[in-house]
Structures are given as C-alpha cells and as structure tokens.
Amino acid sequence: MFADQAPAWFDLRIVPVPEGICLISLETTEERQAGARLRGTEDQLRQSQKMEAVGLLAGGVAHDFNNLLSVILCYGELAVARLQSDQPLCADIQEMIQAANRAADLTRQLLMFSRQQVLEPKVLDLNEVLTGMEKMLRRILGADVELLARPAATLARVRVDPSSLEQVIMNLAVNARDAMPTGGKLTMETADVFLDEDYAKRHLGVTPGPHVLLAISDTGKGIDKVTQARVFEPFFTTKEKGKGTGLGLSTVFGIVKQSGGSIWLYSEPGRGTTFKVYLPSVDRPKDSLLPVEAPGILRGNETILLIEDDDQVRVVTGSILRSCGYQVIEARGAADALLSSETRFAPIDLLLTDVIMPELSGPELAKRLAPTRPEMKVLFMSGYTDASIVRHGMLSASMSFLAKPITVATLTVKVREVLDTAARAPVTDA
Numbered sequence: 001m002f003a004d005q006a007p008a009w010f011d012l013r014i015v016p017v018p019e020g021i022c023l024i025s026l027e028t029t030e031e032r033q034a035g036a037r038l039r040g041t042e043d044q045l046r047q048s049q050k051m052e053a054v055g056l057l058a059g060g061v062a063h064d065f066n067n068l069l070s071v072i073l074c075y076g077e078l079a080v081a082r083l084q085s086d087q088p089l090c091a092d093i094q095e096m097i098q099a100a101n102r103a104a105d106l107t108r109q110l111l112m113f114s115r116q117q118v119l120e121p122k123v124l125d126l127n128e129v130l131t132g133m134e135k136m137l138r139r140i141l142g143a144d145v146e147l148l149a150r151p152a153a154t155l156a157r158v159r160v161d162p163s164s165l166e167q168v169i170m171n172l173a174v175n176a177r178d179a180m181p182t183g184g185k186l187t188m189e190t191a192d193v194f195l196d197e198d199y200a201k202r203h204l205g206v207t208p209g210p211h212v213l214l215a216i217s218d219t220g221k222g223i224d225k226v227t228q229a230r231v232f233e234p235f236f237t238t239k240e241k242g243k244g245t246g247l248g249l250s251t252v253f254g255i256v257k258q259s260g261g262s263i264w265l266y267s268e269p270g271r272g273t274t275f276k277v278y279l280p281s282v283d284r285p286k287d288s289l290l291p292v293e294a295p296g297i298l299r300g301n302e303t304i305l306l307i308e309d310d311d312q313v314r315v316v317t318g319s320i321l322r323s324c325g326y327q328v329i330e331a332r333g334a335a336d337a338l339l340s341s342e343t344r345f346a347p348i349d350l351l352l353t354d355v356i357m358p359e360l361s362g363p364e365l366a367k368r369l370a371p372t373r374p375e376m377k378v379l380f381m382s383g384y385t386d387a388s389i390v391r392h393g394m395l396s397a398s399m400s401f402l403a404k405p406i407t408v409a410t411l412t413v414k415v416r417e418v419l420d421t422a423a424r425a426p427v428t429d430a
Contacts, residue, residue: 179220
C-alpha cells in the first residue's frame with residue numbers, strides 16, 4: 001500500500017507445485033467491504049424489528065392508560081367544579097388531577113416512540129426554531145456548559161410538528177448536559193444535505209433525497225457500543241434510579257421517524273457524542289406559528305350519538321356532554337349505534353365514536369351511517385391512532401380527531417368546533 005492510497009486487504013495462499021511452493025496474493029478488499037456493509041445492514045434490520053415490536057407494545061399500553069386517565073381527569077374536573085375552592089377536598093382533587101396529567105405526559109411519550117401520536121405539522125425554518133430556543137437552552141444547560149450555535153447561512157425548510165421538534169432539541173440538549181457533569185461544550189449545527197442512494201442502502205429506513213441536518217454534539221463522556229444499541233428503547237436509562245424515566249431518547253426517535261426523518265448516533269467513550277437528525281426538506285413557504293388562545297368550556301343543544309366500548313369512558317363522556325346542554329344517545333358498539341340510528345326519526349347532529357371497536361371500526365361505522373344521515377358530522381376519538389386514521393403518522397385532513405385522554409375542556413371545545421363546521425367532512429379509506 002502506498003502512502004496516498006486507502007488500506008487494502010489481500011489473501012495470501014501457499015500452493016504446492018512440482019518445483020516447490022507458489023505464493024499467490026489475491027486482493028479481497030471489495031469482498032470484505034461488501035461483507036461489512038451486509039453485516040451492518042443486518043444489524044440495523046434486527047434493531048429496527050426490535051424497536052418496531054417494542055413500539056407496538058408501548059402503543060397498546062398507552063391506549064389502555066389513556067382510557068383510564070380520561071376517566072380520572074374528567075371525574076376529577078367535574079368534582080372540582082362542584083366544590084368551593086377553599087374546601088380542603090378541592091386541593092386534594094387538584095393534586096390528583098396534576099398527577100394524572102403527568103401520567104398523560106408519559107403515555108404521550110410512549111405514543112411518540114411508537115409513532116402513533118397525532119401530529120400537527122407546519123412548514124418551518126429550523127434555524128429560526130433554534131434561535132427561538134437558544135435563551136431557554138442556555139438556562140437549562142447552566143453556566144458550566146458552553147452553547148455554540150452554528151446555523152447554515154441558507155437552509156431549506158422542513159415540515160414537522162413545531163412542539164415536537166422543540167421536544168427533540170430539548171431532550172437531546174438535556175442528555176448532552178447530563179453527559180458533561182463537570183461542564184463542556186454543546187454544539188448545534190444545521191446544514192442542507194443530500195442523502196444519495198448509496199447512503200440509503202447503508203442506512204436502513206432512509207429515503208434518498210434532499211434533507212436538512214440538525215447535528216447536536218457534546219464533549220462529554222461518550223457512549224459505549226453496547227449502550228448505543230439500546231439508547232432509543234423506552235425506559236432504558238443509564239442514570240441513577242429516580243433520575244430519569246428512560247423516555248427522552250425514545251421520544252426523540254419516535255418524533256423523528258414519524259416526521260419522515262432518521263436519527264443516527266456517533267460516539268466513543270471519552271470522546272463525546274453526536275446525534276445527527278435528518279429531516280426531509282420541502283419547497284414550500286413557511287406557515288404562520290402565531291399562538292391561538294384556547295377557548296373555555298363551550299355549550300350546545302344538538303343531539304350526539306356517542307359510541308364507546310369502554311363503559312367508564314362512555315358514561316363520563318355522556319355526563320359531561322349532557323351537563324353542557326347536549327342530548328346524548330349512548331351506544332356500546334356499532335350494532336347498538338346502527339339500531340339507535342334506525343329507530344330514531346329526529347336528526348342526529350354528531351357521531352362521536354371511538355376508532356377501534358370489536359364489531360366495526362369508527363370509520364366503517366361512519367360510512368354505514370352516511371347514506372341515511374348525510375348531514376351528521378363525525379368526530380373520532382382514541383387513546384392511540386392506528387392505520388385506519390393516520391397516514392404516515394399524520395391525521396387525514398378529511399377526519400376530525402380527539403386524542404385521549406380527554407378532559408372536560410378538550411372534549412367540549414372539539415365537539416363545538418366540529419358542530420360549527422360548514423359541512424360534514426367525507427370519511428375516506430385509510
């Protein structure tokens with residue numbers, strides 16, 4: 001090998017011949033490199049399959065918890081509304097509601113990991129997002145961590161959920177801080193990159209094309225190979241007991257994947273860590289991100305057909321809607337709902353249905369009712385979102401959706417919003 005050439009591999013073979021022995025040198029560099037690439041792809045495939053299986057489990061757990069939390073939050077809020085604020089019991093119930101909200105945050109993180117969280121994507125400039133977060137990040141990192149921002153002079157736009165993107169940046173920054181307990185340097189960089197076919201072949205799940213890169217690097221203690229293989233798993237943590245949930249990086253993984261991107265980790269013990277997030281770029285103008293003030297509890301007098309197979313969720317949902325003036329027809333499943341619709345001659349203004357049910361799914365039920373109730377509007381709700389209402393991680397534009405756990409405010413506001421729309425949105429196949 002010459003000094004200006006890349007390393008090469010050779011197989012040396014000794015072959016007996018009548019005259020003695022013959023030394024044969026065969027170059028095997030290409031074969032070795034091909035084998036290494038194949039082993040790397042197989043490792044990525046095994047890791048991807050493991051993450052997919054864990055994600056399905058996490059999504060199912062989150063769905064069940066969201067039903068339970070809907071009951072706790074709704075009954076807690078109803079109880080507080082009936083009590084005087086100075087009563088001791090009121091403060092106790094408020095504590096219960098706060099604990100339920102923290103539990104809801106955990107289930108939301110599980111849904112993000114399993115890519116079943118409903119996102120509201122916007123077209124953004126990643127440089128602007130980083131600039132807007134810089135002051136907050138400096139406070140979180142502390143005085144002993146130097147924050148260096150290196151935004152690209154020009155940067156393509158990306159289409160992601162703004163709050164989810166901020167959560168990605170925040171979680172990666174906090175992890176970097178924890179890896180530098182005695183201080184260090186955190187660098188955030190952005191760049192336009194093009195991921196070619198060769199890169200996509202070597203990185204499972206990557207789609208070739210133009211992307212925006214977000215690289216977050218620290219000068220911390222680094223991560224060994226064994227730990228690297230598990231860092232994105234939910235509940236896996238290297239921190240002391242009680243110091244972390246183990247959901248930070250799994251949430252990052254889920255958000256990035258659900259946004260159509262990919263994330264890769266580069267690290268060596270004692271030499272720091274770099275996370276590289278690649279998000280597909282879009283050639284579209286930026287969306288407005290002006291905050292919308294949330295309205296209070298809204299009332300009405302319309303008729304609502306409520307279908308929910310969880311008895312506790314159905315009862316508390318019906319109770320809330322009736323207390324706000326609505327007429328509510330309750331059904332445990334699709335068969336009951338079809339019968340109620342057939343035997344009622346008066347109008348039904350809204351179908352409020354769970355998505356996953358034993359007999360018919362919510363979208364299938366809505367289609368069955370559409371010919372006889374063409375003016376009836378539809379609102380789906382679920383503790384998780386499966387392929388029947390989510391395409392590539394995004395809620396279909398034709399469907400209105402209410403994510404569990406529900407609260408008094410989220411339920412009444414969404415119901416009013418759907419009822420006030422000009423016309424029924426068509427229910428399309430997913």
